[in-house]
Amino acid sequence: xTARRNALRLGVNIDHVATIRNARGGDFPDPVRAAILAAxxxxxxxxxxLREDRRHITDGDIDRLMAEIDLPLNLxxxxxxxxxxxxxxxxxxxACIVPEKREERTTEGGLDAAGQFETLRPFVDRLGxxxxxxxxxxxxxxxxxxxxxxxxxxxxxxxxxxYAHAAGEEQVLELKRISDCxxxxxxxxxxxxxxxGLTFANVAPVAAIPQLAELNIGHFLIGEAIFTGLGDSVxxxxxxxxxxx
Ligand code: PXP
Numbered sequence: 001x002t003a004r005r006n007a008l009r010l011g012v013n014i015d016h017v018a019t020i021r022n023a024r025g026g027d028f029p030d031p032v033r034a035a036i037l038a039a040x041x042x043x044x045x046x047x048x049x050l051r052e053d054r055r056h057i058t059d060g061d062i063d064r065l066m067a068e069i070d071l072p073l074n075l076x077x078x079x080x081x082x083x084x085x086x087x088x089x090x091x092x093x094x095a096c097i098v099p100e101k102r103e104e105r106t107t108e109g110g111l112d113a114a115g116q117f118e119t120l121r122p123f124v125d126r127l128g129x130x131x132x133x134x135x136x137x138x139x140x141x142x143x144x145x146x147x148x149x150x151x152x153x154x155x156x157x158x159x160x161x162x163y164a165h166a167a168g169e170e171q172v173l174e175l176k177r178i179s180d181c182x183x184x185x186x187x188x189x190x191x192x193x194x195x196x197g198l199t200f201a202n203v204a205p206v207a208a209i210p211q212l213a214e215l216n217i218g219h220f221l222i223g224e225a226i227f228t229g230l231g232d233s234v235x236x237x238x239x240x241x242x243x244x245x
Contacts, residue, residue, distance in 0.1 A: 008207055008241050009044035011074055011195070012234055013218025018056035031057065032064045034222075034230055039071050041234035045093070047216045049076035049107075050086065052100060059086070066090050074216065076107075076137070079116075079123045087127060094133040096157055096216075097123060106219070107196065110139035110159040113147035124151050135193065140174075140181035149188040156185050157193040157216065160206060164197025179209045186211040200224075200240055207244035215241065 017031040035046045046069055048057045065073050072093030077083035078100035087095045097120065099111045113120060113136050120136070127134045135155035138144040139162075148156045158181060163174035182192040194206055195216030207215065217237060224233035 008212060008245055009214040010042065010234070010238055010241060011045040011047040011193075011214055011216040012038040012043040012221060013047040013049070013076075013195075013216055014038065014222070015047075015049050015056045015218055016222040018058070018061060022056060031061050032068050035065060035069045035071070037230045038221075038234050039069065041231040042238040043071060043234055045072045045074055045214070047074040047076060047096070047218065049098065050083065052078060052080065052082070062086065062090060062092075066092065074135075079120055084123055084126060087132060088130050091130055091132060094135060094155070095127050096135040096137055096155075098137040107137065107159070108161070110144065111136055112144075113138050113151065114143045117147055117151065120151060124153055128152070128154075140177040142181070142184065145181050145184045145188065145190070148185070148190060153190065155191045155193060157195055157214075158182065159196050160194050160198060161196040163206070164199070164202055175205050178206065182209050182211040200236060203237065203240050204244040207241040 014031040014034045017029050017034040021029055046065060048065060050057050050062055074094040074096055075087055075092040076096045076098050077087055079097050097111060098107050124134050133155060134153045135157050136148050136153050137157045137159060138148060140158045158178050163171060163178060166174050178194060185192040191213050192211050193214040194212055198206060198215060198217045199220040221233045221237060
């Protein structure tokens, strides 16, 4: 994301506004309105995942997000020809390549950048050639960071799901993996981001990792918005991130 208003940027993922809308069809609640509110509350970017089955964000949402919001759009996408064509047609600021399985409830693990090196290479190259900032959503592991480095991506996003769901000693170990891999990525000239499962309760230790440049957060912010409003949940997350730095 280009707007460096904050040292640690907050990308707000608005997918689940669309999940609620789609539960009834129609156009309420509108994810573009959520994106505008998030921007006003201190988000540095908007993230949206156009899934193959269009279960939340739709093609029309991407059209409108590109046309109607001022913040950079980070398009999460699977490495498929269909999604590549959509990304190339829209040229969002960034594209984060994620693994996608139809039966999963959410993105359940990182990409295997090492194992799928040859499959990913043409997607990385074609997105990059179009001027889109390419990111790979990977588990924090040395082999994955090294593969990302060989693929020449400018950004990796570390999947924080294991950290978020762990407790005690195990969570300390998961945090160390993220921290070590953020340092390795930065050493290799890759900008590290992180996201998945982050909440007010667990964001601080991740936000304190000095190499991380961006966190992408969705489900918790939209859930919390039910109780206190979206502007409030984004503002409080922003404050928690700033306080941790
Ligand atoms: N980053 C990526 C690449 C994701 O796929 C997701 C989930 O859609 C997120 C961040 C945000 O995760 P959560 O909704 O759990 O905050």
